[in-house]
Amino acid sequence: MKRYRSTATPLSRDQANRQGDVSRLAFEKLGRDDAVLFLNTLDDALGGRPIDIAIASAEGAASVVQAIGARVGV
Numbered sequence: 001m002k003r004y005r006s007t008a009t010p011l012s013r014d015q016a017n018r019q020g021d022v023s024r025l026a027f028e029k030l031g032r033d034d035a036v037l038f039l040n041t042l043d044d045a046l047g048g049r050p051i052d053i054a055i056a057s058a059e060g061a062a063s064v065v066q067a068i069g070a071r072v073g074v
Contacts (some may be wrong), residue, residue, distance in 0.1 A: 011055065018061040022054040025065060029072045043067065 009018065026035035037049040044065060046053050053060040 015055045019051065019055050022051065022061055022064050023069075026068055029068050038068070038071070051061065
């Protein structure tokens with residue numbers, strides 16, 4: 001059996017924390033299916049996929065949290 005090595009760069013601790021925090025919030029507020037769809041679909045207002053925006057920076061994560069709040073009316 002041939003083993004494949006991932007070429008993806010591992011996330012830093014901060015990036016992984018942001019990814020986890022935003023994902024958890026999305027699942028809690030939007031439900032599983034809608035959270036997966038939201039996090040992985042290009043969002044023109046955010047300028048990319050929300051999960052990628054959240055991982056990139058603290059400011060990006062804050063904007064994704066705000067977008068989740070807007071979806072649930074907070």
